[in-house]
Amino acid sequence: MSPQIKKSPEVHPVIVIGSGASGGMAAWNLTRQGVDVVMLDAGDRFDRAEFWTHVTPWEARERRARGERPPRFFLDVEEQPYETPPERPFELTRVWGVGGKTNVWGRVSLRYAQLDFKSADRDGWEIPWPISYDDIAPYYDRVEELIGVCGGDDDSDSLPGSRFLQPPPAPRCGERLLARAAESLGMPVVAGRRANMTRPTRGFPPCHYCGKCGDGCDSASFFNSADHLIPFALETGRLELRTNAVAARILTDDRGLASGVQYFDRHSGEEHVVHGRTVVVGASCVDSTRLLLNSRSDRHPGGLGNGSDVIGRYLCEQIRFHVRGWLPQLYGTPTRNDRGIGGAHIYMPRFNHRDPHRRDYLRGFGMQFWYTGCNPDGAATGSHTIPGFGASLKREIKRRHPAWFEVHPYGEVLPYAHNRITVDESKTDRYGVPLARIDYRIGENERKMAEHMADSAEELVKAAGGELVDYRRGELAAAGSAIHEHGTCRMGDDPKRSALDAFNRMHEVKNVRVVDGSAFATASEKNPTLTILALSWRATDHLVEELRRGDA
Amino acid sequence: MSRVPFRRRDVIRTLWMSGAAAAARPAWSDALSALAHEHARQPAPPPAADWTPSVLDAHQNETVIALTEAIIPETDTPGARAALVNRFVDQVLAEADSRERDEFLRGLKGLDERCRERAGAPFASCTAAQQTAALADISAEGPGSPADRDRAEFFQAVKAMTIAGYYSSEIGLRQELGDDGTLAFAEFPGCEHPEHGAPPKKPTT
Numbered sequence: 001m002s003p004q005i006k007k008s009p010e011v012h013p014v015i016v017i018g019s020g021a022s023g024g025m026a027a028w029n030l031t032r033q034g035v036d037v038v039m040l041d042a043g044d045r046f047d048r049a050e051f052w053t054h055v056t057p058w059e060a061r062e063r064r065a066r067g068e069r070p071p072r073f074f075l076d077v078e079e080q081p082y083e084t085p086p087e088r089p090f091e092l093t094r095v096w097g098v099g100g101k102t103n104v105w106g107r108v109s110l111r112y113a114q115l116d117f118k119s120a121d122r123d124g125w126e127i128p129w130p131i132s133y134d135d136i137a138p139y140y141d142r143v144e145e146l147i148g149v150c151g152g153d154d155d156s157d158s159l160p161g162s163r164f165l166q167p168p169p170a171p172r173c174g175e176r177l178l179a180r181a182a183e184s185l186g187m188p189v190v191a192g193r194r195a196n197m198t199r200p201t202r203g204f205p206p207c208h209y210c211g212k213c214g215d216g217c218d219s220a221s222f223f224n225s226a227d228h229l230i231p232f233a234l235e236t237g238r239l240e241l242r243t244n245a246v247a248a249r250i251l252t253d254d255r256g257l258a259s260g261v262q263y264f265d266r267h268s269g270e271e272h273v274v275h276g277r278t279v280v281v282g283a284s285c286v287d288s289t290r291l292l293l294n295s296r297s298d299r300h301p302g303g304l305g306n307g308s309d310v311i312g313r314y315l316c317e318q319i320r321f322h323v324r325g326w327l328p329q330l331y332g333t334p335t336r337n338d339r340g341i342g343g344a345h346i347y348m349p350r351f352n353h354r355d356p357h358r359r360d361y362l363r364g365f366g367m368q369f370w371y372t373g374c375n376p377d378g379a380a381t382g383s384h385t386i387p388g389f390g391a392s393l394k395r396e397i398k399r400r401h402p403a404w405f406e407v408h409p410y411g412e413v414l415p416y417a418h419n420r421i422t423v424d425e426s427k428t429d430r431y432g433v434p435l436a437r438i439d440y441r442i443g444e445n446e447r448k449m450a451e452h453m454a455d456s457a458e459e460l461v462k463a464a465g466g467e468l469v470d471y472r473r474g475e476l477a478a479a480g481s482a483i484h485e486h487g488t489c490r491m492g493d494d495p496k497r498s499a500l501d502a503f504n505r506m507h508e509v510k511n512v513r514v515v516d517g518s519a520f521a522t523a524s525e526k527n528p529t530l531t532i533l534a535l536s537w538r539a540t541d542h543l544v545e546e547l548r549r550g551d552a
Numbered sequence: 553m554s555r556v557p558f559r560r561r562d563v564i565r566t567l568w569m570s571g572a573a574a575a576a577r578p579a580w581s582d583a584l585s586a587l588a589h590e591h592a593r594q595p596a597p598p599p600a601a602d603w604t605p606s607v608l609d610a611h612q613n614e615t616v617i618a619l620t621e622a623i624i625p626e627t628d629t630p631g632a633r634a635a636l637v638n639r640f641v642d643q644v645l646a647e648a649d650s651r652e653r654d655e656f657l658r659g660l661k662g663l664d665e666r667c668r669e670r671a672g673a674p675f676a677s678c679t680a681a682q683q684t685a686a687l688a689d690i691s692a693e694g695p696g697s698p699a700d701r702d703r704a705e706f707f708q709a710v711k712a713m714t715i716a717g718y719y720s721s722e723i724g725l726r727q728e729l730g731d732d733g734t735l736a737f738a739e740f741p742g743c744e745h746p747e748h749g750a751p752p753k754k755p756t757t
Contacts, residue, residue: 054735057720061640170742176749208736329748335730340740376731379719384585384712389623389687394631394728397715401729 012038012240013547015261015276017247017291020100021529022282022516024225024233025536030280031238033544038274040245040263042283043096046071046103046226051216057377070215073097073104080429082286083437090438091480092286096266098243099226100284101483104214106343107195107222108368108527109149111140111161115353115364116524123362126314126415127492129521130502137161139534147223147533148201150341152191158364159190159349166198169209171345172338172373174327174405179346181464186357187456189348195223195530196341204228211339211376222341245272248433249295250279250512256299258512264431271431278511278543282536285315285485285518286421290436292489292514293423303423305506311499312422314415314487315438316523319446320477323407323457324371324382325468330403338373350525352452361448365411366525367457372405380404382469405466409453412525414445415487440479450476484528486520504539515539580655581705585712587644587652607645607653608638611676615660616641618676620714622683629728632718640717641710659706663690666703 014030016023019041027037052060052070060070075094084090095101114133121128137160144164151165168191171179179189196207207221220227233239244266251273253259260275281288292311295304303311348367351357375381381404383397413419419441423434454473461468492498495507504519506512515536517528605613620632620641632638645653663686664674670689671682678686690703691711718724725731743750 056722056733057725058722061643169740170744170750173743173745173748176743176745180749209740210735212735337732337734337741339735340742345740345742374729374731376725377720378725379715379729383715383719384708389691389711390684391625391627394624394627397719398729 009273009275012036012274012276014038014278014280014543015040015274016280016282017261018100018282018284018288018516019098019230019241020095020225020282020284020516021102021105021532022284022536023280024099024102024229024282025533026280026282026513026515026540027233027239028229029537029540030544031233031236034238035544035547036238036240037233038240038242038276040242040247040261040274041096041098041100042244042246042266043075043098044243045098046073046216048216048218048220048227051218053212053215053218054210055215073216081427081435083424083427083435085439088439088441089479090440091478092438092485093480093483094284094287096246097226098230098241099224102224102529103216103226105224105529106483106527107213107341107529108343108347109144109147109151109193109195109530110159110347110349110366110526112136112524112526112531113158113160115158115350116522116526119363119522119524125362127490127494127497127521130491130493130498133160135502136531136534136538139538140530143530143533143537146202147195147228148197148199148204149193149195149223149530150191150198150207151193154190156188156190156349158351158353158366159193159347162193165193166201168192169198169207169340169345172340173330173333173336174372174403175344175346175369177327177329177464178369178372178405178407178460182348182460184463185459186351187348187460188351189346192341192343192345192347194341194343197221197223198341202228207341209340211342213342242274246431247283247291248431250281250291250304252295252297252299252304252509254299256297256509258304258509264433269431278513278547280540280543281512281514282516284516285488286436286438288514288516288518289421289488290423290434293421293436294434300509305499305508305512307508308496308499310497311489313417313420314490315419315421315440315485316413316415316487316520317440317480318413318482318484318523318525319411319442319450319453320408320482321450321453321457321475322477323409323461323468323471325405325461325466325471326380326382326400326403327405327464327466328403329465332399333402335374335398335402337376339376340373344369344372357456359448359452361445361452362414363412363445363449363522364525365409365449365453365456367460368408368410369406370408374402375404385469405461405464407457407460409457410482410525411446411449411453412523413442415490415522416443421488438480442476442479450474484517484523486517486523486528489514489518490521491519492521503542504535505542513539513543580649580652581709581712584644584648584652584656584709585716587648603639605639605642607657608642611674612657612660613638613642614676615664615674616710618683619660619663619687619710620718622680622687623711623714624718624724630723632714635718635721635723637714637717637721640721641713644713644717656706656709659702659709662703662706666690 016039182189245263249262251260258279293303350364491500616638620637624632691707
């Protein structure tokens, strides 16, 4: 035997933290261009064969009674707590595991328009994005071609870019009625745009319309990082995936540049360090922010790359509420199979920037319509509000079952410096790492917008002849429940007011890129994942160029 | 993520209009209904021959069978009894807060007491007409004494649980509502009704 040679610790070209939309895209794009990547994910792999995609409610009961359980996607707050002020709760949803939240995401895939990228230039609220629609449009094209997004040929100034969309599924009866009512009010309705493949894509079978996307797709027919990005990256032989690796801090050298990542084994708690020349952060908005704020050093006393004190600030989610009821025009129609693509087949893009809809507040809102139609898991949600009991109740439940509708307006929340994620040195997790504390509240602009959202939703329901159930004007869904956190490590041209440059690279730490929702300068009213994928692709193309030039 | 399951804490009372406070809701009854609703998508006991309740005693179980059947009875399709909704209710109670469970069991007892007073027999032993009268009595909405409100809350809770359990059973979903259960389509048909705004069908060639 040859004498054992003591190796110096390996220094990886790139460390990617997180394997969801942003991290998965980064790893896929880097490895296919010849860059070696080591990826850390805080959880395990999910086994698609164990998803309960096609389990009926009554089968689920029997299986549970036998002690079986579906995969547990969502992180238990007991395992990883976070803090909020008691009077301002924030509902944070996290998935630890390969693919992250994309395993069970809502799949709504809406391009940000120039309207969105230029909102701050127009109204002067906080900083503008450092990029415009034209900068990202080619990446939207590539992402849509890669992942398979269905939608209509119905572009507008608030929702552009339908060129690469696959055919959308037909609307359900209630959706057609809502769309018709909306049109009569000058509110636009388009085909929903969603990352469900309606045509075979890259060897994956198309959606079979079972409607159970929320339980995870057993045929991988909607885009998720675990099936559509990570395996392709692994195939290159250039990706090393470390699971159950809970990233805690980015380590820096004496020049203040990132030199590696400290992480803990999720189960054993054992501490590890992985060394790298570049770090790409995609742990999702709140956890990436926590990681950066916990990465303090003499060179970075306020957290990594946070000389500007913007990291952690400007947290913006979205305001939402739910409007539900029945459309009497559908009473007594036969029960239909409305499963479809697991979510609304229509979408109402923003219209409040047009006459006669303008009002005195900034930014805009759109509307979604999920659960409209026959509920495939039971009676229509509001059935318990139908008066009476006995045969007449049973008859009425059946009569109204096909008539159920839901309207879900989503509105943009402005970035405010006081809406802030901090870390609390006195409260730590099981690995001794300070917890995130989220302090978030909406302001006057959001209250005005919510009034307009309520007026619009009420007008829409009235025009459709709908009967409302359990609707209380003014009641907003829980803060955080849109699961669209943005803004706490934002991009911008001005290093004093932003943490990242136009390519998601830290102004103050040139070998760190942050590619998840925290990089957004504004939230918009739209679902962010498509834009996260496009930004991460663009940021890592830029990184590859740097590596080729030898700058990184 | 937009396909959000019914969540008990989905709604926060963040009001933008002063004084527009949401109507006070009976907390325990809502909590049980919400748990039942979650449950309808998820757990409950198997239809085993040797099933025994984990919360309800034999008499309470008989009462729940009679009560749920009176709410969703057998018509041209089977009712709550055949769909074993009592087992569903027992399971929901087993997972509920002890306070919610106690409120429910108190409501069950109150129903029996009222039936004994008015009809001389506990609910499960009453005639169908007496049961109907008892339910009409406790389900009456509107202003009343605190005891009336307690009874109405109990009725709402058991009704919501019955609906959640019955319509998520094979009998309720397939036989009664007529869901075809198909989980795979080559193309999703969607609405094809011109009266709802569907484009006219292309003539087949």
